[in-house]
Amino acid sequence: MSVPVLEARRIVKSFGGVRALRGVSLAVHAGEVLAVIGENGAGKSTLMKILAGVQGPDTGELIIDGQVRAIRSVQEALSLGIALIHQELNLAETLDVGANIYLGREPQRMGWIDSGRINRESRVVLEQVGLAVSPETLVSELTIGQQQLVEIAKALSVKARVLIMDEPTSSLSGYEAQNLLRLIRELRSRGVAIVYISHRLGEVHGLADRVEVLRDGENAGQLSGGEISHPAMVRLMVGRELSQFYPHKVHPSGAPVLEVEGLRTRAHPRHAVNFQVRAGEVVGMAGLVGAGRTEVLEALFGITPALAGAVRVDGRALAAESPRAAMDAGLALVPEDRKHDGLVLEMGVRENISLATLHRDQRRGFLNRQQERALCEEMVGAMRIKTPNAEQPVQFLSGGNQQKVVIGKWLATRPRVLLLDEPTRGVDIGAKQEIYLLMEELASKGVAVLFVSSDLEEILGMSDRVLVLHEGRLAGELSRGELSEEAVMHLATGAGPRVSHPVPVS
Amino acid sequence: MKKILGILGLLIVVCVVTASLSDSFLSAYNVENVLRRSALFGILSIGVAFVIITGGIDLSLGSVVCLVGCGLPWLLTVHHWPLGIALPVVLTVAMGIGLAHGLLITKLRIQPFIVTLCGLLLYRGIARGFTGDQTVGFGSEFKGIRMLATGKIPFLPGFELPAPVVFLAVVAVVAAVFLNRTIFGRYLLALGRNPQAATYSGIPTERMTVLAYVISSGLAGVGGVFFVLDVNSAQPVDFGNFYELYAIAAAVLGGCSLRGGEGSVVGVLVGATLMQVLRNMITLVTTRNNVEFAIIGAVILIGVIADELARRFAARRRTARAMQSVPQAGAQV
Ligand SMILES: Nc1ncnc2c1ncn2[C@@H]1O[C@H](COP(=O)(O)OP(=O)(O)OP(=O)(O)O)[C@@H](O)[C@H]1O
Ligand SMILES: [Mg+2]
Numbered sequence: 001m002s003v004p005v006l007e008a009r010r011i012v013k014s015f016g017g018v019r020a021l022r023g024v025s026l027a028v029h030a031g032e033v034l035a036v037i038g039e040n041g042a043g044k045s046t047l048m049k050i051l052a053g054v055q056g057p058d059t060g061e062l063i064i065d066g067q068v069r070a071i072r073s074v075q076e077a078l079s080l081g082i083a084l085i086h087q088e089l090n091l092a093e094t095l096d097v098g099a100n101i102y103l104g105r106e107p108q109r110m111g112w113i114d115s116g117r118i119n120r121e122s123r124v125v126l127e128q129v130g131l132a133v134s135p136e137t138l139v140s141e142l143t144i145g146q147q148q149l150v151e152i153a154k155a156l157s158v159k160a161r162v163l164i165m166d167e168p169t170s171s172l173s174g175y176e177a178q179n180l181l182r183l184i185r186e187l188r189s190r191g192v193a194i195v196y197i198s199h200r201l202g203e204v205h206g207l208a209d210r211v212e213v214l215r216d217g218e219n220a221g222q223l224s225g226g227e228i229s230h231p232a233m234v235r236l237m238v239g240r241e242l243s244q245f246y247p248h249k250v251h252p253s254g255a256p257v258l259e260v261e262g263l264r265t266r267a268h269p270r271h272a273v274n275f276q277v278r279a280g281e282v283v284g285m286a287g288l289v290g291a292g293r294t295e296v297l298e299a300l301f302g303i304t305p306a307l308a309g310a311v312r313v314d315g316r317a318l319a320a321e322s323p324r325a326a327m328d329a330g331l332a333l334v335p336e337d338r339k340h341d342g343l344v345l346e347m348g349v350r351e352n353i354s355l356a357t358l359h360r361d362q363r364r365g366f367l368n369r370q371q372e373r374a375l376c377e378e379m380v381g382a383m384r385i386k387t388p389n390a391e392q393p394v395q396f397l398s399g400g401n402q403q404k405v406v407i408g409k410w411l412a413t414r415p416r417v418l419l420l421d422e423p424t425r426g427v428d429i430g431a432k433q434e435i436y437l438l439m440e441e442l443a444s445k446g447v448a449v450l451f452v453s454s455d456l457e458e459i460l461g462m463s464d465r466v467l468v469l470h471e472g473r474l475a476g477e478l479s480r481g482e483l484s485e486e487a488v489m490h491l492a493t494g495a496g497p498r499v500s501h502p503v504p505v506s
Numbered sequence: 507m508k509k510i511l512g513i514l515g516l517l518i519v520v521c522v523v524t525a526s527l528s529d530s531f532l533s534a535y536n537v538e539n540v541l542r543r544s545a546l547f548g549i550l551s552i553g554v555a556f557v558i559i560t561g562g563i564d565l566s567l568g569s570v571v572c573l574v575g576c577g578l579p580w581l582l583t584v585h586h587w588p589l590g591i592a593l594p595v596v597l598t599v600a601m602g603i604g605l606a607h608g609l610l611i612t613k614l615r616i617q618p619f620i621v622t623l624c625g626l627l628l629y630r631g632i633a634r635g636f637t638g639d640q641t642v643g644f645g646s647e648f649k650g651i652r653m654l655a656t657g658k659i660p661f662l663p664g665f666e667l668p669a670p671v672v673f674l675a676v677v678a679v680v681a682a683v684f685l686n687r688t689i690f691g692r693y694l695l696a697l698g699r700n701p702q703a704a705t706y707s708g709i710p711t712e713r714m715t716v717l718a719y720v721i722s723s724g725l726a727g728v729g730g731v732f733f734v735l736d737v738n739s740a741q742p743v744d745f746g747n748f749y750e751l752y753a754i755a756a757a758v759l760g761g762c763s764l765r766g767g768e769g770s771v772v773g774v775l776v777g778a779t780l781m782q783v784l785r786n787m788i789t790l791v792t793t794r795n796n797v798e799f800a801i802i803g804a805v806i807l808i809g810v811i812a813d814e815l816a817r818r819f820a821a822r823r824r825t826a827r828a829m830q831s832v833p834q835a836g837a838q839v
Contacts, residue, residue, distance in 0.1 A: 303706065324708040335706050344700045346767065355696060356707040358689040365688045409707070 003066045004029050005193045006051065006082065006162050011060035013046055015396065017388060020046040022217040023060070028162065033184060033194045035208035037201070039237055039428040040400025041386050042214040044197050045087050048164050051195070052084035053077035078105075081161035085151050085168055087197075087399055087426065088339055091139045098122040098135030101154045125153040130179040144171045144337055145289030145454070152180065163187065164195040167399075169203060170426045171336070173288045173454035174485075175493065181207055199400075199428050201230050202457060213237055238430050245433060246461030247440045250480060253464065254279035257448035258300075258417045263309030265295040268472020272309065275467055275474065277417065277448040282439060284463030285452045286488050292472040293452040294336050297419045301333040302326045313417060327356065330416030334407055334423055336452075342406035345395035349387050350376040352394050352405050357412045379408035384434060399426040407435065411442075418442060420451040424458060436462060456485055470494045509761040510773045512813050517780045520787065520805070528790040534665050538658070540779075540786050545670035546655075546732050548778040550749060551756040552681050553725030555774045556718040558757050559685075561698045561766025562611065562618035564719065566603070566625030567726035567753060571746030573629040574600055574730030579642040579740065589651060593731070600727025601720050603629065608716030626750065634742040643739025655735035670732055674775075677725070682771040694718060698766030755802075756781050759809050780809075 004027035013021040021043045028034045036044050049055050051062065053071040061068050064080055071077045077084070091100050098118045099106075107114045107121075122135035131149040139147060148171050155163060165184075169177040177200075184194055184207065198204055204211060211223040213236040221236040223229075258277040264270075273296060277283050285293050299306035302322045311318045313329045323333075335341040343352055354361070354372045361368045361375070376390050383404040387397055394402055403426060410418065420439070424432045439462065443449050453459050459466055466478045468491035476491040525531045550567055557564045574596045581592040603625065610621045644652065654673070658666035685691035697704035697711045704711050729749075734740045760777030762769035784805055788798045 322708075322710075323706060324710065327708045333706065340700075341702045341706045344696050344703050344767075346699050347696065351692070351696070355692075355704075355709070358692060359708075362689045365690065367687055367689055367692060 002029055004063070005065060007063040008047065008051060009061050009063065011047060011050055011057045013043075013050060013055070013057050018396070020217055021050075021057070024214065024217065024219055026212055026219075028193045028195055030161070030193050031188055031191045032209040033188055033196055033207055035196045035198065035204040035211045036214065037198070037204060037211060037233060037237060038214035038220070039430055040426075041398035042237075042428075043217040044214055045166050045398070047214070048084055048166050048195065048197065051077070051162075052082055052164055054084065078158060078160075081158075082164070083155040083158045083160035083162070084164040085155045085166060087166040087170075089144070089147050089151060091147055091150060093140040094138070096136050096138050097126070097133060097142075097150055097153075100139055100150060101125065101135070101157050103154075121157065122153070125156045126150075128156060128183060129153045130176060143290050143294070145173065145176060148172060149176065160192065162193045162195070164197075166197045167199065167426055168196075169198060169200060171289075171422060171454065173286075173492070174456040174489065175288050177203065177454075199424075199426065199432070200455065200457075201233050201429065204228070204233065205230060215239070234429060237428070245429075245436075246458075247433070247437050248282070248462050249440070249444075251280040251282070251443055251464055253281040254446065257314055258450065259310075259312040259315075260300070261310045263296065263299060263311070264307040265292060265299045265472070266304055266307060267295040268292045269307055271471075271473040273469075273472075273474050275477070277450050279446045279448055280443050281464050282443050282449045282451070282462055284459040284466045285450060285469065286454075286456070286459050286466055287469035287475075287492050289454070290471075291469040291492070293469050294421055295472075296469070297333060297421050297450070297452060298335075300326065301331055301419060303333075327413060331419060332356075332410040332413050332415035332417070333419040334410050334421060336421035336425070338402055338406050338425075342409075343394050343402060346393050348391040348393055349380065349385065349397070349405055350390040353379050353408050353412060356409050360413070375412055379405075379412060382411075383408045383438075384431070400428050400431050403427050404431060404435075407438070411438070415447060417448045417450065420449070422453060423451055424453070424455065432458075456488060459488065460485065468492050509813070510770065510776060512816050513759050513761070513773065513776050513780065513809060516805075516809050516812065517776055517783065520780065520783050524783065524787040524790065527787075531786070531790055536786070536790075538666065538668050540782055541671050542655075542668035542736070543785075544779040544782040545668065545674040546729060546736065547749070547752055547756065547782060548674045548775050549670075549677055549725050549729040549732065550753040551760070551774045551778040552677060552771060553722040553729070554750070554753045555757040555760070555762050555769050555771070556681075556685075556694065557618070557722045558754070558762040558764060559694050559698045559766060559769045560715050560718045561701070561764075562715070562718065563622060563754070563764070564607070564722045564726075565619065565622040565750050565754075566607070566629060567722060567729075568746040568749035568751075569626045569629035569633075570600055570603055570723050570726040571730035571733055571749050572740070572742060573603075573633045574727045575734035575740045575745050576633040576637050576642050576742050578731055578734060579644055580637055582648065583642065583644065589648070596731065597724065597727045600730070601724040603727075604720035604723030605716065607723065608719035611719065612712040612715050630742070630746075633745075637742045639742055641739050641741045644735075645738075648735075652735045652738070655732045670736070673732070677728075678771050678775055685769075685771060690714065690717070695767055698768070700767075752781050753778075755806050759806060761813075780805075 007027040009025050010023045011021050012023055024047055038044050050057050053074045053076050062071055092103065101122045102118050107117045119135045129149045129152045131146060152168055169180060172180065188194060205228055208228060211228050211233060213220040223232055255278065256276040257279045260273060260275050262272040262274060264272050287293050298304050300311060302325055305321050318329045319325065350372060353376045361371045385404045386401050394405055423435055427435060439449050460483055464480055466483060466488060468475045468488055470492060478487055530536050554564050554567060577596045578592060581587040582589065607621050607625060610616050611618050655670055657669040659669060659672060661667040693709045693714045697709060697714055701711050756777035757774050758764065759780060760773030784802055785798065788801055
């Protein structure tokens, strides 16, 4: 085989007492897609950050084109042609899209920033990733999915030889993800080496030439070509078989718990949305990025109160003008962006888990610390949160474990209606199944579950019924019998012809 | 706790240095004096710490000290209001100021810096206005109430504890319990770190922020009362001048991060004491009071730098220790 463009040998990296990498090796060649998979906390992101010069290894060496090199900074990695798309978004929200794409390497003309060129060249990469917004749009106005596309466009604009993507599709819907996968194949055929991290094994199966599996900071095995299959990947990742991935059973649904009539959100004031969720029912909400799914959940939960509409919970009218009012009515919302809205990153696991139940467990305003510790222990156990102790600041947990902390916080409120926005975003396969089991268990106890997901497989696997939104409108409703990938996509894209297809990469 | 050790060390160093340079530093009279000043500034510092914890700032408290400190003797001696009315009135005005700040910041979303900067100009201006820029004071009256600030409580043989220290102790205990043991304290710490996540968790972030400003201005009002009782008369032009900076510096030295979400009451107390010991050192050791600000500025800078370096050192130590516990697996693969 040819010399790898980038190779890592025996990389060791610790954070405090946490040993994230214990001697991992990895090599990627020009013109191939190497998928790196592993459970949450396996060390994937840590390894990628080392490859891209974000952090240095404790020991171990990096070899580029056969030569041992130290990569001391992101700048140095970029100059060697290595670009990383981070798992978590790292955009400057108050700047526009073009400024973000060229942040830190602004093209200049006589000492001035050449914004004409920024806009021209940004348009090209934005088109490649299929994001139809102007480079002058402020990043804060974009949805998470769109921001993710900006991150990808940013990495593309570097024209890297090695492109590392850490869960680039985690908040993209099926349609945008397909588009990205097409782009990756295109780059591969042009000789770019691609390192691709994802918890969506379906994607990995269709895309990867080779798969490197990490477990607990070590190499757990390799698969290539025909060996790459769903069961084989799972076995290497978790060390056992996972039977019946979606635990879904059809529920005998009871009385309507959540009734929504004529709901108009600020994002799509022209369309009113009507639906119900019954006791014990799991309802999925599908749609493209920007279809207004998050807006519906946030209006119900009183984050951005709706413009109009009636909401009833167990038959009682809910004036959701604040999250507290929604919580008192029995609602809980696991938000889409955990770093921004779900967690206080510098606080510990315990303090995050108890944050939404402090007022319930208080003793005349005083913290009930015993109860708080017990609650934390219970949730860490039930959700199998991987953390050295209850006081560990959640910023140091892996993405999937952070997500479990957010879900644990909301389960603690014992909701009547559980709203989940992308509940398995960035969550590994074992934890995914645990989250599914939890949804299932809650439904069987009579909780009404409404979840938004961009992962079509999950929508199909977990829903009793699916609501499909298209540009703020309820485009259709599919019962379990009518569910199929085509039926959902058909409704989500506004029945096909009206969607403008992104220009293919030239 | 660990965060406080650095500043506590600095305090001890400054005390030792001063004691070795000046014999009078450790005299009972001087110690009592420094303690009294520290207690008065401690009250202000604890107040502003609450605002800093929310990620805000309160620049107006020196002017609130002035407004209350001039207002009280003015009402008592010029207008002959009974004490039982004048005192509640000035304290209510102080809390009303905090309420107004909080509402402007949360409802109109004006930045705390701007709101309280305007307050800084406004309240002193008002005090100068209604007093006609004349010094106001108690003269030889109101001895009883003045004991609150000037009184002493026998403590050790030959040493008496200034009354404000006792009052501060009460304030500090209440503040510490509030911050660490009540859900409201937890709310403040959470919203200081991430207001979004706090809102999504159903925390009434706006009400909590308003509360912090009310506490800050309220304690500034209390401080104003104590200051004027202590010194007997107030000149509206400069009464309480720069006190906001002493208080903010004390809070930051004591471990409050201006980014919000961090801070401890004990740290703030140590910070406030350090500031007063420094000022005392300058009067005792040098004959040139005009270098006071330069020295205080330099020491704050040294304190903050030392704190940052200590934190980095600790982080590196932690990593090194963890490394030793890693078996040499990496080297053999
Ligand atoms: N800055 C840090 N400080 C302390 N611990 C850290 C830090 N960064 C990562 N870790 C720990 O290192 C381990 C590996 O984390 P990493 O983010 O690399 O996992 P991952 O494989 O990317 O997981 P995920 O699929 O959840 O993204 C985890 O246990 C994590 O808690
Ligand atoms: Mg990761």
